[in-house]
Structures are given as C-alpha cells and as structure tokens.
Amino acid sequence: MTDNFDTDRSIDVFEYRPVRPFIQIPEKVMVYVLGLTPSSFSKVYLYIYNLSYGLGRDYTQAFTSVREISSNLNISIGRTQNAMAYFKKINAFVKIVSKAVIGSKYKVNVPEYSAQSGSWYFVEPVKVKYLLLKEKLITSDSIVESKIKRYKSIRESLKIGLFDNPEE
Numbered sequence: 001m002t003d004n005f006d007t008d009r010s011i012d013v014f015e016y017r018p019v020r021p022f023i024q025i026p027e028k029v030m031v032y033v034l035g036l037t038p039s040s041f042s043k044v045y046l047y048i049y050n051l052s053y054g055l056g057r058d059y060t061q062a063f064t065s066v067r068e069i070s071s072n073l074n075i076s077i078g079r080t081q082n083a084m085a086y087f088k089k090i091n092a093f094v095k096i097v098s099k100a101v102i103g104s105k106y107k108v109n110v111p112e113y114s115a116q117s118g119s120w121y122f123v124e125p126v127k128v129k130y131l132l133l134k135e136k137l138i139t140s141d142s143i144v145e146s147k148i149k150r151y152k153s154i155r156e157s158l159k160i161g162l163f164d165n166p167e168e
Contacts, residue, residue, distance in 0.1 A: 004017035023054040032120050040075045044083040047073055048093060052108040059096055064101030090122045091122045110142045 021127040029049070047069060051060045070080035088092040092111055098104040109122035 023050055028111060028130055040079045041083045041086060043073050043075065044069060044080060045087060048106060048108055059107045060105050063099060063103040063105055068103065
C-alpha cells in the first residue's frame with residue numbers, strides 16, 4: 001500500500017493556520033484543567049492563563065476583577081469568587097497588585113504532577129521543563145484589550161440570541 005501524501009494536493013499544507021493570535025497550552029496544563037471539578041474552575045484558570053501566557057508573560061498584563069471574569073465567562077460571581085479563592089490557596093494565582101474598582105494583576109503558576117504523592121502542585125514557570133517563554137513577543141495593551149473584547153462580544157451575542165446559551 002502506498003501513501004498518497006506526495007500526490008494528494010487537495011488540501012493545502014498551510015490551509016489550517018490560525019489567522020489570529022492563538023495560545024499553545026502544554027499537555028500537563030490541559031490534563032490538570034480537564035480534571036478540575038467543577039468545570040467552571042477550569043474556565044477561570046484558562047481565562048487567566050490566556051491573559052498571561054497568551055501574551056508571553058507569567059503574569060496578567062491587564063487588571064481584571066471577579067465581576068469582569070464572571071461576566072466574560074458567563075458564570076456566577078459567587079462561583080468565580082470560589083474559583084479565585086481556590087487557586088490562590090493552592091498557589092496557582094499569586095496576587096501581584098490590587099487596585100480598588102479596576103481589579104488585580106496575578107502571577108500565574110503552572111501545574112506539575114508529583115508521582116510520590118499522586119497529586120498536582122503549582123510551581124513557577126522557570127522551574128518546569130515543559131514551558132519556555134519566548135524572549136521577544138508583542139505585549140501591547142491593544143492585544144490584551146482585543147482578547148477581553150472577544151469575550152465580551154461572545155457575551156453580547158448570547159444576549160441577542162445568535163447562539164444557544166449552554167447554561168439554560
């Protein structure tokens with residue numbers, strides 16, 4: 001049997017490249033996030049992860065608040081507050097600075113699995129082998145704003161009724 005990879009040209013090699021900035025999530029982070037209960041906790045972790053590592057930093061570039069997170073992710077404020085408290089307790093998020101009304105900035109640690117204890121723990125990104133930060137990345141405020149606007153546009157689309165609301 002011969003492979004048709006060399007002769008089949010129906011799909012261009014670069015046809016499925018992302019057209020907008022995207023984030024690569026390491027497998028260990030995904031394994032940890034997929035095992036979280038309740039699932040809203042995983043949404044909160046990925047949201048903060050996206051606002052930090054999505055921009056090439058280990059901390060959030062913009063100030064964010066519990067109300068903003070719950071609004072953008074379409075989860076209740078109480079559930080979001082519980083998730084943030086949980087992640088702070090296990091050292092996944094470390095508050096760097098906090099300002100009244102506009103929110104806080106967080107340092108985001110990454111999960112590592114301990115085979116001895118059979119549990120996950122969080123460490124700084126410089127201490128793990130599976131994550132390397134790029135040295136030169138665009139980290140302007142416009143990229144942060146575009147990511148936040150994308151979440152807000154999804155919320156507005158749900159209000160208008162363009163998409164089905166998964167929580168109903």
